[in-house]
Amino acid sequence: MNWKTFLLGTVAGFAAGYATKQILDQSSNPSPDKVLAQVKETVKKDGNIYGSWILMKPENYKKNNLDYEVYKGGITRNTEGKREQFEFVADASTGTILELNAQND
Missing domain, CATH: 1.20.5 (Single alpha-helices involved in coiled-coils or other helix-helix interfaces)
Structure with missing residues (x-):
C-alpha cells in the first residue's frame, strides 16, 4: 500500500x-444543556441569570390535549436588585418553552 x-x-x-x-x-433532539441554554437566553433579556437547573431525563407531559416529552427546570435571575425565580417546561424535541411560571416566595 x-x-x-x-x-x-x-x-x-x-x-x-x-x-x-x-x-x-x-x-x-437537543440535549438538556442546549434546551437550558435556550431558556436562559430568553429569560436573561429582562435581567441577569443568577442560577439555573434542568432535569436531565425527559418526562411525559400533557397540555391542551396534546402529549409532549418535556424537560423541566428552573431559572433564578436578578432584575433591578430583586431576585426572581421561574420554573419552566420545555419541549424535549424542539426546546420550545411550553410554560414559564414565576415562583412566589
Whole structure:
C-alpha cells in the first residue's frame, strides 16, 4: 500500500464521519444543556441569570390535549436588585418553552 492511497482513504473516512455527525445532529433532539441554554437566553433579556437547573431525563407531559416529552427546570435571575425565580417546561424535541411560571416566595 502506498501513502497516497492510505492518506486518501483516511481523508475520505473523516469526511464521511463528519457528514454523518452533521446529519445526526440536525435530526436528533437537543440535549438538556442546549434546551437550558435556550431558556436562559430568553429569560436573561429582562435581567441577569443568577442560577439555573434542568432535569436531565425527559418526562411525559400533557397540555391542551396534546402529549409532549418535556424537560423541566428552573431559572433564578436578578432584575433591578430583586431576585426572581421561574420554573419552566420545555419541549424535549424542539426546546420550545411550553410554560414559564414565576415562583412566589
